[in-house]
Amino acid sequence: MRTFLKLNGYDIQASAREKYQTWMRLANNQINEAELANWIEEKSVKN
Numbered sequence: 001m002r003t004f005l006k007l008n009g010y011d012i013q014a015s016a017r018e019k020y021q022t023w024m025r026l027a028n029n030q031i032n033e034a035e036l037a038n039w040i041e042e043k044s045v046k047n
Contacts, residue, residue: 001040006047010046011044011047013044022036022039
């Protein structure tokens with residue numbers, strides 16, 4: 001995902017801990033794909 005964002009001039013502005021927790025929540029079915037997409041949109045910043 002980060003490679004895709006970087007190639008398109010974006011990056012995720014979140015701490016390593018927040019990124020880890022988000023991916024673990026997804027893996028444990030605590031969030032769905034739509035919620036992940038919203039998180040990515042909220043945390044994406046233009047480089």
